[in-house]
Amino acid sequence: MNDLTIGQAQRLTAPAPFALLSARKEDGGDNLMAVSWWTYLSNRPPMLGVCLSKKGLSGSLIERSGVFTLSVVGDSLKDAALQCGRCSGRDHDKAAEFGIPLEPAAAIEASLVSGSRVAYECRLTGSVEAGDHVFYLAEILLCHGDAEIPQLFAWDGYARLDTI
Ligand SMILES: Cc1cc2nc3c(=O)[nH]c(=O)nc-3n(C[C@H](O)[C@H](O)[C@H](O)COP(=O)(O)O)c2cc1C
Numbered sequence: 824m825n826d827l828t829i830g831q832a833q834r835l836t837a838p839a840p841f842a843l844l845s846a847r848k849e850d851g852g853d854n855l856m857a858v859s860w861w862t863y864l865s866n867r868p869p870m871l872g873v874c875l876s877k878k879g880l881s882g883s884l885i886e887r888s889g890v891f892t893l894s895v896v897g898d899s900l901k902d903a904a905l906q907c908g909r910c911s912g913r914d915h916d917k918a919a920e921f922g923i924p925l926e927p928a929a930a931i932e933a934s935l936v937s938g939s940r941v942a943y944e945c946r947l948t949g950s951v952e953a954g955d956h957v958f959y960l961a962e963i964l965l966c967h968g969d970a971e972i973p974q975l976f977a978w979d980g981y982a983r984l985d986t987i
Contacts, residue, residue, distance in 0.1 A: 830980065838976035841984060843904055844873060845925070845934050846884035846891040848912065853925055853934045855917045856881040857908025859977040860956070861893060869963040871943060874956045880912045882957050885947055891961070892928055893943045894936035897972035901984050908981055930964045941968040 827835070839859040848854050860874035873893065875882040885891050896904050903921035910917065918925050925934040928944045935942040945961035975984045
């Protein structure tokens with residue numbers, strides 16, 4: 824084997840899971856962020872975790888509102904979803920700019936990406952500092968889904984999205 828940088832290792836371990844995280848802004852709008860670093864954490868209660876860079880907007884939105892959604896989006900959003908990982912909600916309305924359809928969540932004040940393979944409604948339960956990221960732990964309040972939607976995964980680090 825060869826010695827690898829962390830970036831090289833991350834590119835080699837593709838495909839990685841992929842989802843769009845939505846959190847509400849103070850003005851009532853929804854901000855979408857591309858997320859590969861998410862994982863299930865518990866079955867009873869159902870929980871998941873997302874690991875977010877301290878540089879982005881989304882972490883602060885989650886901390887303020889205490890809720891977020893995570894939508895495992897389908898291949899029709901291949902290009903639009905990637906764009907959500909290339910700019911910040913500080914100066915973009917990503918759903919409007921990239922034509923991503925949203926619908927209201929049922930249990931929380933947030934939006935889901937319509938037509939997702941799976942979408943989770945989550946309530947923040949804790950957070951752990953992890954170097955340049957923060958790992959947010961959340962209870963899954965509701966899950967929605969459609970098995971007919973082909974799932975997008977992240978390939979080559981954050982470089983591209985595609986189905987398997
Ligand atoms: C495929 C892909 C996956 C990504 N996964 C993550 C992730 O898991 N955690 C993270 O902090 N940033 C991740 N990013 C980068 C963020 O989506 C990006 O920094 C975004 O601009 C943050 O948006 P915000 O400032 O509106 O929160 C990913 C980007 C792409 C393209």
